[in-house]
Amino acid sequence: TYCWIHTTFSIENAWKKRVGEEVPYPGVDKTTPNEKRIYHAYYQWVCFVLFFQALAFCVPRYLWKAFEGGLVKNLMLGLDRPILPEEDRVRNIDLVSYYLYRNKKLHNTLFLVHTITEVLNMFNVIIQMMVMDRFLGGEFSSYGWDVLNFTEWDWSVRYDPMIKVFPRLTKCTFHRYGSSGDVQRHDAMCILPINIVNEKIYIFLWFWFYFMAIASALGLVYRALTILYP
Known part of the structure; x- marks a missing residue:
């Protein structure tokens, strides 16, 4: 439909109005002069953004x-196999120990590259969180907290924060010729069923990205300690 392939919008001051009494749906209200609109165009690009995000995570690896x-x-020599015979395990451990002892200063570059990739992982997570926040109009950074705090909100002003970020019903304006040949403006409502899926995807990504950011930060702290206190 026209609304699906073009940008839709919500009315900002209609988010906290009572549904069924003042508005038909959160963010949907009658057109008024100087109304502040929140436009939604991201849903057309979600699959592409997620695809390129996945590729970006593969780069450091x-x-x-x-x-x-x-x-x-090659250095493992099968030591990760649970069925390796004990005599082979002891011999391989001795070989690895001997190799590491004789070449303990020959792999500094390898260690440096490994540390750089760990730093890249950290920056990758942070930059992608910033990209998603910009992509969703500044809503991603607090998205998870808003959902967690949803049940504690006052019922008189309570609305699902997932619906605000991923509305399932929005407005769109289109023009067409009337019976006399004049251009007429029409306000319509657009159903976005794909946002039922998008809201679940991004609430999972919010928790997952914050977990990865914390884990990456702790990993860098551990790496710094191993460098400072070998």
């Missing part, structure tokens, strides 16, 4: 794999 060239896997 492939950089590390390309530089490391399978060295770590």
Whole structure:
């Protein structure tokens, strides 16, 4: 439909009005002069943004794999196999220990690259969170907290924050010729069923990204401690 392929919008001052009495749906109200509109165009691009985000997360890993060239896997000598015979396990441990002792200063560059990829992982998470926040109109940064605090809000002003970020019903304006040939303006309501899926995707991503940000930060702290106190 026209509304689906073009940008839709919500009315900002209609979010907290009583549904069924003042408005038919949160964010949907009659047109008034100087109304402040919140436009929604992201839903057309969600799949593409998620795809490129997934590719961005693969970059540090492939950089590390390309530089490391399978060295770590070769050093394992099957020690990660639970069915390795005990005599082979002892012999392989001795071989790895001997190799590391004889070459303990020859892999500083490898360690540096590994540390750089860990830093890239951290920046990757932070930058992607900023991109998603911009993509969703500044709503992603507090999205998870708003959903968690939803049940504690006053019932008189309570509305689902997921509906505000991902409305299922919005407005759109289009023009067409009338019977006399004049251009007429029409206000219509647009149903966005895809946002039922989008809201679940992004609430999961909010928790997942914050978890990854904390885990990456702790990993960098650990890496700094191993460098300062070897």
